[in-house]
Structures are given as C-alpha cells and as structure tokens.
Amino acid sequence: MTDQEPLSITTSIDLVIEARWLVPVDSSHSLREFYSVVIHHQVIVDILPTIDARVKYMPSELVVLGEHVLIPGLINAHTHIAMSLMRGMADDLPLMTWLNDHIWPAERAVISEQFVRDSSLLGCAEMLSGGITCFNDMYFFPQATAMAVNQAGMRANLGLAVLEFATSYASDADDYLRKGFEAHDSWRGNALISSSIAPHAPYTVSNQTFEKIITYAEQLGLGIHTHLHETRDEISQSESQYGMRPIQRLTELGLLGPTFVAAHGVHLLAHEIDVLTEYGCHIAHCPSSNLKLASGIAPIALLLKNGVNVGLGTDGAASNNRLDMFAEMRLAALLAKGVSEDPSTLPAHQALEMATINAAKALGLEDIIGSIEVGKQADLAAVKLSDFNTSPCYDPISHLVYSCGREHVTHTWVAGELRYSNGVYANIEPIELKEIVQTWQPKLRQYKH
C-alpha cells in the first residue's frame, strides 16, 4: 500500500529486460545506456529508457542486467551443425587428405537420422551458450536437425541438401530433392524453422539439377544456399569441365539473385564482385574455416565497399573447430584490417552487423530478426562486461568484438523465451549431451588423424 499508486502502469507485459547497455544494431548504429526492452507474446513491443520503463510497465518477469550489454541474438550464416561430433577429429591436414581419409569415411560410417539429431543438439547447446539464436545450415537429414532445433528452442534456416552422388541419406539428386521437400513440409507452420534449397557446390551438382533447383525455388519461394568459390581447385576444375568459373556458370544458369547465399566467396575477381552486387547476392563469410582449411582470405573489404551483403558463419565444427560467432566477429574485423593495411576497415559495429542484421538479410528474415527493433522477434543475447578480462569498458561495442569471448554471454533468448542462462539450458539436460558424446565418440575415433 503506497500513497502514490503507479497510475501510469496500464500495460500487461510478459518480460522487461533492463540493460546497462543496449546495442540495437539498427540503422542508427547507436549505443544506448540504461535502456529496457519490453517483450510480449515473443515480440519486442517497446524499447525505452529504463527510467521510463519502470513507470510504464509492470511485467510478469523482470530481468536486470546491471553489468551487461544486450544485443540481437547472433545469427550463424553458414554451418553444418551435425558435424559437431567431428570437432577436432582431423586437423592440420591437406584438404583432400582431410576429406578422403577422415571426414568422408566417418560420414559414410555414422551418418544417420539419429547421428544428425544427436550431433545437432550438441551444436545447438554450443551455439546457445555463445549467444547464437539462429543458424543457416546445410547437411543430410535436415528433419533430424529440426528435431534438435525444436528441443533447444532455437531458430534455424535448414538447407535441403542436394548432391549428385549417393550417401546414406539419399541416392541421387532427385532423391535428395524429394527428401528435402518432405523435410520442408514437416516443419511447415513452425515459426522458428525455415528452409533453403542447398545444392552443395558447383562441383557436386550438375547443370540439369541446378535448373530443377531454380524451378523449385521459385515455385516454393525458397532461397538457395551453396558453397561458392571456396578454393582455387574448385575454380580450376570448373574451368576445365565447363570452360568457365563457377560464378559465371551459375549466372548463366540463372541461379543468382537476391535470395542466393554463397558460403565462403574466397577467390573473387573484381568483375565477379560486380556480378554479386548486381544480382543482390549474399556472402556468408567464414574466416576461421577459410584460414584453417587454407582456402585463403576472402576480399571482404572490397565486397562491403561494393555493397554486397556479407554475413558471418562458423562453417562446421570439423573445420573451425568452434561454433563461436564471437571468434568469427573478432577474426573478420582483424583480418580485414590486416589485409587492407587500414585499421579503420571493418570497425566493431560493422562486425556486429555481419553477425546479426546482415545474416538476417541473407536468410530473408530481416523483418523478423537481426536487430532490436519494435515489432521484431525477441531473439536476444546478454553479454557481461564486468569481468576483469573485459575491464575497463570504455566502449561496449568495441568490447563485443575485440575483448569479449563467448564465455561472457550470460543469457540467450529466442522468441522471448530464455533458452540459456549461466550454464543452464531451458530444454537440454547436461546428461543428455554427455550421453551423446559417449555414444558417438567411440564410433568416430577410428577416423581421427
């Protein structure tokens, strides 16, 4: 009972998050201090100074983040989440040895619906703990990945993988497509899962199949996600086989467009960057994987300068070996500076854009996620900045990219639901992850380097 009733509190609200700092990653490029995000029915309904929020709202739940910066949930623009169980299985090897002697034999031996579900759940746990709320995937048995995504309570854009050759998943390109569309149908109506058609790469997919993919993508309104210009070998092989570089081949086939996401894009000529700009294509930049597999260094400064939308991706855990967008933000920013020999290249806020709103654009989800704006889904991550390793803090945006690690993430929300907080998952039990590792590690060990 107080003399002064909170007369202005008129709104019933699910959740208010009070943050010391807020980086919305909207067009203002702003940093807000002592700001609150108001969430109702999964959606951000207000963003305002905490001093005003306390007067205006009485939420069912209040989370106070006194030493934290609140950011949009990070979006991993390219990964193979089901390779999580192959983390560190074979390193420091030439690419073809890595593939022929380790990764492919391991895949042939173990890939199944159960493996993909289990490995994906481990990947979901890793990503949630690092502030990642959504990922763009490409792998076999995507419906099994969808099961893990549903359990974890994440968001994902799952690729309907297409190859010409047989695997334990499918027998030929038509079979991949058929199974992919079955999977796509299975998660219709699930607001957290969307699809792309994912032809693996120009060197594993024929012209005929690409033509079918264009037709299906148009009919179903799906984007296309593929590996492109990742290695020099891929390009010279295309020149031998098709008499042209892959980008030209895909352009002539009619594949390029504003829903086309090319993972890697390491080796690009100036006129190819122009083509990507002209068609409104997206690049999923994977700096760790590109270095680790020795593919090279993508011309990110030039791509950005030319207006190509660039998101950041981890690639799979077999070639990274982390599903860690903080590592990718830092590496992308540092690498772009070092290669351009200009320290103002790719400043911190731009790295954060690449890990959030740019990736959302690549997935066609920029109206739903990728920034903290009224009307968008409440996909959020809180990062604590008061550790000694991140003190002092003069600029939270700089810290997010250059000083923080994913270990500083304390809370991850997807669609307004807290899915991870301080080592605890809402829907994943530690014992389940342990059992997954204990089940599969012995089966995979024989393929290790």
Added chain:
Amino acid sequence: MTDQEPLSITTSIDLVIEARWLVPVDSSHSLREFYSVVIHHQVIVDILPTIDARVKYMPSELVVLGEHVLIPGLINAHTHIAMSLMRGMADDLPLMTWLNDHIWPAERAVISEQFVRDSSLLGCAEMLSGGITCFNDMYFFPQATAMAVNQAGMRANLGLAVLEFATSYASDADDYLRKGFEAHDSWRGNALISSSIAPHAPYTVSNQTFEKIITYAEQLGLGIHTHLHETRDEISQSESQYGMRPIQRLTELGLLGPTFVAAHGVHLLAHEIDVLTEYGCHIAHCPSSNLKLASGIAPIALLLKNGVNVGLGTDGAASNNRLDMFAEMRLAALLAKGVSEDPSTLPAHQALEMATINAAKALGLEDIIGSIEVGKQADLAAVKLSDFNTSPCYDPISHLVYSCGREHVTHTWVAGELRYSNGVYANIEPIELKEIVQTWQPKLRQYKH
C-alpha cells in the same frame, strides 16, 4: 591399517598433479595419458604414469585433474602489461590518429609509478586466469610492474625501456638507462624476475644510444628487446633517415645476436630472414596486434622454415585488446595456413611450442621454463576439456589451439605455487582490481575514441 603397507613410498614431496592428459612440449612432441607431475621445492622432480606415481609418492598435496590437459605455463613473448587500463580506449583508427590523439595524450596524462603498478596488476590477473605464467614486457616504471608481478606471484622478463624523448618516467636516453639499471638492481636476487634492455624501436633510438646499449648489455649479460619492422612506415622512414632498412642498420651497429628479441617482424625480405637466422635472433610474433593496427601479416611460415625461433606475444591491451595466448595460438596457426594456402602449416603442437618453449628460448630461460621436464620450474596450466564446447575430444593438442579458449583454464601454477584457480587468485583480491578500474577509468575516459 592394511595388510599391504605402501613400502615403496620413500619420498617426501610437496605436490603431485595427476592429469588426464599431459603435453610436456618437449622434443618428443608427445601426448601422455593418465600422467603425473611431481613437484618439490618449486621444481619438477618426476614425470611418470599416475599408476606409478600413486605407488611411489605420498605428497603433501595432491591435485587430481580428471578431465584436464596439463601444459607448461604459457609465456607471452611481447607485451606492455601496464597498458591494460587502456584496453579498448581507441579502436578502428589509423595508427597515427590512435597514437597522437589517444594513446600518447593518455600516457602523458596518467603514467606514473602508481598507474603502472595498478595497471600491471590488472594485467597479471588477466594473464594468470588464461594460463600465462611469464611475460616479456616493455614499459615505463618497470619497478612498478615488478611490484605487481611479485604480488601476483608471476614470472616476468621486464624491459628497461629506452627512448630519446622525455616522458614522465625519464628525460633522455641516459636517464632511461640509469633508471632502468636502478630497476634491474632492485630485483636482483628475485628468482622470478629478469631483465632485458628494451630500446623502444629503431625510429625512437639513436645510433649513439644503441651503441651504449650494446656495451651495457654485454657488461650486464642482458638480452635486448625491441620493436622491429612492425610497419612499412618505420622502414621507409629509416630508408630516408639512414639510407637503409632498420635490420641492416641494427646489424651494422652490432645489435643482432642470440639474445636479441624483435617484436613483430611483419615486413621482412628474404635476405633479412637469412640475417635473423644467421645471428640466432628471436621473433615475438603478435598476430592480433599486427592485424588490428593493420601493420600486416608476418611471414611466419618462412621464418620457421628458415630456423628462426618464433615466440608468440599479445602486445599491449590497447592494441589487441586481450592478453590471451589462446587467442594468439589459434590466430597464429590459422593465419599461417591461410596465407601459405597449406593447411599443414603451423600445426597445433608447433603453435603450442611458440607459446611456451620458443618464448622461453627468446628470453634465455629455456633451461628453467617452457616445457614440463624434470629439473625445470613447475610453471604449469591446467585446461579442462570436458565442456560441451570442447566435446568430443579426440586430440587434446588440437583442442588447445583450435577449440579451447582461455576460459577453460582452471589452474595456473608458478614455481610450484598455485596462483590462480577457478576464478580465485592466491594473492589478488577482486575488490582491489575493482578499485583499480574505478580509480583510473574516469581519468582515462576523456582520451577515448
């Protein structure tokens, strides 16, 4: 009371550490499983299978690391620890703007014995928590850094900084030298602190001063630590002023030799690498800083191939912005692969060598630290590999470089004493660090970007 007495237990011992995995970083390049390190009077006195250690020793203290890999304490081969309070103060800026408008004015305003002690203590805390037991420093007021090092219980090689121009620390080169030798005398007899003479760089030190430094270094038996070929500007300036590149100038002056540590070494011609090899010089490779300041990418694969000893350094927190050797190991390994376009370049064990034994060699301390070998000081770090983010673990050495972060470090010992464990420092109180940050941050804030 048992029938079978432990008759074989004959040795009184301070400490036994039982590790799931042990990476000694010795010439065997081995990984040992279920191994114990036996420590007495600061020194490693035995390394043997745990099953044998349990029969042979009854230590005063036993530490069981059932899910950890035990490694030599990491050695940071180049840093400016007292810049820790300037972490993230100015980023994404051209080098001269960064220096002229932010770092130098801040230094002029705040540098004092108290600042250096306080900032160094924060740096010691950061390094200990990341498994770093020793660092090679260069900054003003080294006796103040020594105070912090003593409190933290770390090991350090402190540079006696020399410049031609006046700062709040000293008035001219002779004054720097005089104060440096006073500092050097002050920690004589301290087994954990050693000295180098640290002429800042070829562009800030005259020929005459370099000649004096050579004489003093010979008389006192001290190594030399300097910045060298960090930027293109430095080289072209030398060509204008001296008619030659810095390495040639220092060679002609007689500075190069087996106790000479060059930080950075980014821009090196083939014949300059030959010179470094010939004289037995050491490079302190600082990949994060070199990228962040846009200095460029050092030719590490070539240096290693030519037999130059290369250690790893973080540089200062103002240009990194972490004092994190896990980040440097990963980046060094990835970058060398990407630049050489060969994924077998700089494999994980070699990255670990650069962060341990190679750095010890650079400091002339390879008989004392840098590997886990009988007779060496017990400078050790334990890294837990059972987190979901590092599961499964097929190869702990790969994990140390590619999957782990410093957050997986659980224990850090220096000279057999536990200095850090699971968030707690033996000799540093959290409140002291908080007060340091609260005292200095307001004074520095006005110089931030």
